[in-house]
Amino acid sequence: DAMVIQNPRYQVTQFGKPVTLSCSQTLNHNVMYWYQQKSSQAPKLLFHYYDKDFNNEADTPDNFQSRRPNTSFCFLDIRSPGLGDAAMYLCATSRDGTQYFGPGTRLTVL
Amino acid sequence: AQSVSQHNHHVILSEAASLELGCNYSYGGTVNLFWYVQYPGQHLQLLLKYFSGDPLVKGIKGFEAEFIKSKFSFNLRKPSVQWSDTAEYFCAVNTGGFKTIFGAGTRLFVKA
Numbered sequence: 577d578a579m580v581i582q583n584p585r586y587q588v589t590q591f592g593k594p595v596t597l598s599c600s601q602t603l604n605h606n607v608m609y610w611y612q613q614k615s616s617q618a619p620k621l622l623f624h625y626y627d628k629d630f631n632n633e634a635d636t637p638d639n640f641q642s643r644r645p646n647t648s649f650c651f652l653d654i655r656s657p658g659l660g661d662a663a664m665y666l667c668a669t670s671r672d673g674t675q676y677f678g679p680g681t682r683l684t685v686l
Numbered sequence: 687a688q689s690v691s692q693h694n695h696h697v698i699l700s701e702a703a704s705l706e707l708g709c710n711y712s713y714g715g716t717v718n719l720f721w722y723v724q725y726p727g728q729h730l731q732l733l734l735k736y737f738s739g740d741p742l743v744k745g746i747k748g749f750e751a752e753f754i755k756s757k758f759s760f761n762l763r764k765p766s767v768q769w770s771d772t773a774e775y776f777c778a779v780n781t782g783g784f785k786t787i788f789g790a791g792t793r794l795f796v797k798a
Contacts, residue, residue, distance in 0.1 A: 616695070617790055618789055619788045673780050674720070675722075
């Protein structure tokens, strides 16, 4: 089945220790997104790619970076995680406006 | 700024009860509208969407939603809920381009 895969599903890191979350897709969609979702809140868009074109949301902290080496893969790098960055991170792809989500990576910051 | 409001954060119903979840958005132009659902332990998935045409759209598992442009609303309905409908429901709006705005979600618990 075509899908969006995220690894790892759970990530524990220490305050200030860089962490990378990965996302891959077999849907061959041009657009990929990273969202941050905290408990009882709406998913918050961090950035998106249209092919290799990177688009950062104005309120996304500089601490968050992303890479998309090819159509299938996209990475979220958090350079110096703070306690406030603990959240679920969702990757999604899009075709015709409909979004297809991965299962998410739950990040814990100690 | 564009926003999406979901009126109820938590809803508890008994099986066979009717469901209506409210969603309002703030944007005066053309919109694409979505309801996504997240079942326990699963990822977010599309329930239904409206792009144009008949404002009453039908989705999976007996859900439907009605777009009322004058009220900036896209409420989700189901005539008779089942225990398996227990999930979190998100309304979302796309105003053009690649950005979609999500509501904060409504957690539905259906008692068997």
